[in-house]
Amino acid sequence: MESLDIKRDSAENDDSMTGLQDPPISPPAPEPSPAVPPHPTPSSRPSGHAIEAIDLVRTYRTHTGVIRRKPMEVEAVKGVSFQVEPGELFGLLGPNGAGKTTTIKMLITLLLPTSGTARVMGFDVVRDTTDVRRRIGYVFGGDRGLYDRVSGIDNLRYFAELYGVEPSEQRRRIGALLELVGLTGRENEKVEGYSRGMRQRLHIARGLLHDPEVIFMDEPSIGLDPVGARELRHTVRSLVDAGKTVLLTTHYMFEADALCDRIAVINAGRIVALGTGADLKDAIAERTIVEIETFGVTDEAVERLRRDDDVSAINMEERDQSQILLVQSDRGAHITQRLLSLLGDTRVGKVVAREPTLEDAYVHLIATTGDDEARAARAASVQ
Amino acid sequence: MTALTTSITPIAPDTLRSAWRVFWYGGRMSYGMLFNWARPSIYIPTLIGGPTFQLFFFAALGSYATNRSPAYFAIGNAVQCSAIAGVFGMTMAIANERWFGTLPALLATPANRVALFAGRFMPFVLNGLVVSLYAFALGVVFLGVRLAPGSLAVAGLALLATVFSCTAIGALQGAISLRLRDGLFGANLITMSILLFCGVNIPLQELPGWMQLVGNLLPFTHGLEAVRQAADGAGLGQVGWLIGIEALVGIVYAVLAFALFAYLERSARANATLDVR
């Protein structure tokens, strides 16, 4: 079975990709206050990209066992490279544990890369940390990260000081941001009474206080209800329309598809695909997905299907009484007949042949990439 | 959308002005944000009621067991109450950052770390002063404490130095507890040790040698001695050196605490150990 090879390092080398979409929506923000002397070192010469990751590697030292602790090195990120242009909405998509949060933390200076380089607005994340921090906003999802005991507006005032927002501009700016995220009228309540959605919106307002050029969002829609998630997507889109660059991590594939200009799929510490949502779907466009509902399909039957030359991947979903086989093939819809005959006596229900969706592309990518052991484990579980 | 695209001019974080604002305005806000006892329903029993009874307990016990006046014990315990406020306040401030998960958000800002750290001190030192002054007032009204009028300022200075150094050891304790877990244990241990080793109820000379050593290494001892002498009428000339030592002890603990924080931050960036999520 061949694996879909759309691994990416830089998009220029790829022939099956349609290439980078590269229109900057607005010119990059002007350099801030002239009181800051520009750094003389070459590392800070703006290279044009908003975000640049070059071979980022991050390993952790942990231990196995409790009594006899053996030190172990875990490679969370194994060489990640990509570029994000100014004004782009870039998505980092992958399952939990893929390395998304680790990557984003390296980019926002909260983690030191074990090796490799990263630059934000031309500033090196290891050497020019203050310059980087001044230009980025950091928004993370979840329940924590705010001072519960004081009001929303006090949280914003506090971080406005930490980001050095000019005092004369603070009130106006905070007011505008509250309106942008829809918290006007609730800002004087204590954050401990806020709902998840309200907290998320406050996080966003906080990330925008100092008008950063680049905004990093780590799983911002986690725990949000559908309405809240939709509002969030709307807000993020409007940020990009206004000229900001946004890098967003998520494990919700449809969110990445609906929102992002370009998506990098990350799995087990490596980028396994990079391109627009359309590109990723194109990569398996010639494929057909045949969904076969079976009742009590045996392992041998599945194995027979898997061994067929025209079958490139099989996924199985367990339902209450039935199993849905998702068979990917290059061959087109007429493979259905052969599949059914290969299934033999297996009781079959609904059969649908369709075009691949981004979800299929994503599932296939995740299933066929990653650590060898994980892959073997997954293959074993599908049996 | 106009508000977003208007570019604003942030203060450069490496300027003094930005650092000052982080220290002063940021520091002031720490009190409400991070102090568990900030609301009256807790503040009053714990920082007003508790010290009140502590004063009377030791005044009664001390004067019953020894032949010293209640005023001696009242002064010692009045100053010790400020230590409670400072040590616990600082411990809570740090523990709550972790509880609220705000450390990643803080560390992602360009704010000057020294200003950030020092700003946290400020409200708790002030709070400690307030608590002490209340306890002193009690001592004056009920327990015969007399402050020579000319030395109010000197006594106040000594008190300030003492509260500062107790808050500093609270900060160090808080930093340690970021790695080792329960901050409240350490905070309680420190305030009780001060009660025993630092001359609050028993003059240092009456303690065995090793206890005196502990007392001299802890904050509070020299400051309290300065306050006692000032209450008796000593001037700055006589107690200035004591106040100086106390302030120095405080600075040492503060520097140690800050160094530990800087180390923890660096180590967290290198090893992802500070629960940065």
Next chain:
Amino acid sequence: MGSGRTLRLIGFVTWFNVRMLLTSEFFILLTFISPLIFATLGFFLFRSGGGTGGHTLLYVALGAGMMGVWSTTLFGCGGAIAWQRWEGTLELLVNAPTRYDFILVGQTFGAVLFGFYGIVATLVWGVLLFGMPIEATYPLILPLSLVAAIVSLGSLGMLIATTFVLYRHANALGNLLEYPIWLITGLLVPVATLPLWVKPLSWLLAPTWGMEAIRGATIGADPPTLAIVMCFALAVVYYLAARITLVFVLAKARRDATLSLQ
């Protein structure tokens, strides 16, 4: 439910709570270390005033030990019901087939028993560091004194548990009530030296009589009969008061839907 089973249940819950408290850093500090510090303070204070006899040392050790018992009772019982609510077990316990007050009895007696470990630690401390002699004037009455003290403190603990839960910040009350109770129950400063208006308060509190009972059996001149009787009498009063308040508290919680945390 048969009394045998009841006793076993209470015993189990008691022991369970003692073990839980052993794992809490805060309670280790409160029960073992804090009395040692106060005992040391007391030793030096009395020595400074000229009291170095064996009786004085024992007086201080027992007094400081009881101070620890009171703290443990206060914090251990004051938070008992609130903890259950926090842990989410209150709802379950209240609706369990066994009577809830048996569970509460187990919890409060567990805290008190745990506190008494602290007295042992303080005595050992006194022997090791100050050469305190261990003796008792009425060794045969001592066990009865201990039981009387534990029973009355445990019952008071129940009352504390049922009343503190009405106040949202029970720990703050704990912070408030350590010193004043130590003072008016005469643990280190005799009740006789206190002002007249305080004495009735002292006489209503379990630690006063518990301390008297134990002191009387160890360093007292006369056997502490009155103290022992008062311990048991107060225990009954506290228990009844606790039962009444418990009914009220649980009814209120059901009404306000606060049996579980919001």
